[in-house]
Amino acid sequence: MSVAILPSPPLPARRRTAILDFCRQQPLGAVSFVVIFVMMFAGIFAERVAPYHPLDIDFAGILTAPNWQHWGGTDAFGRDIFSRIIYGSRTALVIGFTSSFIGSTLGAVLGIASAYFGGKIDDWIQRFVDILLAFPIIVLALVVVAALRKSVILGIDVNLIYAIAIPIVPRVARVVRAAALSVRTMPYVDAARAAGYSNSRIIFRHMAPNVVAPYLIMLTAFIAQAILAEASLSFLGLGVQEPTAAWGLMLSGNAADFYREAPWMILFPGIAISLSVFAFNLFGDSLRDALDPRLRSL
């Protein structure tokens, strides 16, 4: 037992250099990660961070311009806009993460299955993907929100999450299928099949790990899209409902009547949406360059 074992660096150190490498090569990506981190922090600890309660109405101080007491000013009910934006980041993140995760994962499974089985099954799945792609997103959202029984978690309608997740499925399925098609021709997949492994084992244990790169990239990109979709639906009055604080909701209703009197009511929620979506998009971009530069066209 005198085999010399090369000392391997402890895992945390290796991970640290990986993160440092990422920061050095993708400075924009690192900056965007900081923005995402701040947003997550604000969302999780909203009760501690926000100076006011998002629903506190103050009729003596309606439409106050930004000042030291109210950094973002107040709205038509005297509610503190800065606090509502902080609470809104919780809504945006919960919806963004969950719907992108559900949509991307379903899409990835569909895409891998389509590539693995090929033939008739592939044809059927692709037809189904085509149908979903052609279907107008807004109708899908409207009907899903109306059709399913309402169940509310954290002030967020679960149906809204499904409504945003469904359009993601076909888009991810397409990209992951293309990636999985090239993995399928690898000898190790044949080896696994020759070893008599079941289809589901091959799909989840052998193929899935090899399409993780496009999956992760799509997942981050669609978090951004999901936050945008949530904001648009809430703006139309079809998404998050009052009194839950949501950025899109802050811009909806009569907010447009205050263009002149209270431009901060329009400005700050919009900046919050744009900045967070920007951060996720930029992070996804940098992740793509770092993980697999060949996927540039995603």
Next chain:
Amino acid sequence: MLRYTINRTLMMIPTLIGVAVLVFFMLRVVPGDVVEVKLRGDGGSVTQETIEIERKRLGLDKPLLNQFGDWMVGVATLDLGKSMWTERPVIEEIGTRLELSLEVAILATIFAVLLAIPLGTTAALMRGTWIDYVVRIATIGGLSIPSFWFGMLISMFLLGLFNWLPPITFTPIYVDPLANLTQLIWPALAVGYRYCAVVARMIRSSLLEVLNEDYIRTARAKGVFEKVVISRHALRNALLPAITVIGVEFAFLIGGLVVTEQVFNLNGIGMLFVQSVSRNDFTLIQALVMLVASAYVVINLVVDLLYAVFDPRIRYS
């Protein structure tokens, strides 16, 4: 080429049938129909009998498969029926709104393409320089700024500067081109930013890919001017993938202007979508969904055929 065209055209049919089945049964699974909204919507008390009579008149009492059959026969003979709410022919309801939405989509496309080609090309040629970074940030900004908020900023700006409010009525371009353009250029701009960003990014990445090809090296080696290499050899091939995204985005705009129309107070297809869904106007929703789906499918067909025209490898495989 003829065989490819026929094959590709026939492939549209199952997709559209699938969309038809999906929308038809989706609408009927949801509780409630137009009669309920119409007669009970304002809280008035109406006897069950009246509701049944109205349902019968609209044909909503027939078995689902018969209703579906009737609708399919109608679609095949280009008779989309009447709106269950306004009782006007669906074609009429859609017609005027489509004109508006289509014009915004076309204006946005013109704006986006004109700006995206120089932006994407410069970014690719100046790869890694600060110009590339600026374009990258500006285009990611286009993907990130919600078009409705951008629209709100534009109208806020117009209101503050020129005291301009979006007009309440729509002026068609053949009635008064100037009034029409001053009304529609702003929503087109609001959605055009995102559109331009998507196309510019595509041009940049595909141009970078093309510039690595052997034939570019060959062209340079035989002494072709760099300008000619870019414009004649590289850009031509790099624009192909851009056609795809232009097509997809355009198809999306036809039905996807919902939020922007709201901001600019435009009565287009998007507005009609929201209205008809809230009224459970089945015939109108079905027609709208089929319209948007057909637009998507047909535009994709055109894109694929263009591909085959420009890239012989596709034609012969």
